[in-house]
Amino acid sequence: MSSKPDSRPLSPYMLGPYYRFQITSLLSISGRLTGLFLAVVTLPVALAWLLALAAGPDSFATVKALFSGWCGKAVLLVSMLCLVFHTLNGIRHLAWDTGKGFEMSTVRASGWAVIIGTFLLTALAWWWAS
């Protein structure tokens, strides 16, 4: 194998036809996908809110109207799901970084806890906000 930087190996795809579907691989790729969504969609949306607030009442009213439409609400709901998931899954990763929770039964249990926690916390936050 050549040592050119261009020929470095890429990560294998753990979903699809090559590997059996598992909660571990699903949550792993979801961590990355939700992170990307938060960076590319959620943060610019939050930034738009802050900028509109800085720009004055007229701009703020426009952004507020966009947020209360069905499209705005859908983006906010998906954002909230991604934020809660990414945070809970991140805490799971931080626990692994201290060397804890690596038994397969614990890994699966913490995975399910992240999934259930995400939906519960998001539902609670959404209900509280409306």
Add this chain to the structure above:
Amino acid sequence: MSATTQWFRMRMSSLVLVPLTAWLLLAGICMSGADYARAAEFMGQWYNMMLALLFALAVAWHIQSGVSEVIEDYVPSHGLAMFLVGLTRGACLAGIVIVGWALYRISMGGAA
């Protein structure tokens, strides 16, 4: 930067972001449906400004580190990967500047 330093700083940004994300979520809940006056009052509080700035700094570091990792893992061309990493870092820096500017404007009482 050594790989260990890079790894460690990424975990530090994650650790700092856990309580800051709780604040962001609570702020989002409080600000849902808020009009201009209420939002300006909320963001004008010095502690909310500090937390927003801290969040912006921590999340900018977290994103440049995390997104670069994803790019390096999946983009086959080294040149393109380096370009995208540079673009991500530039966007993160721009984000910090925009948040700082917006918070300054809000602290000055919005559009004067």
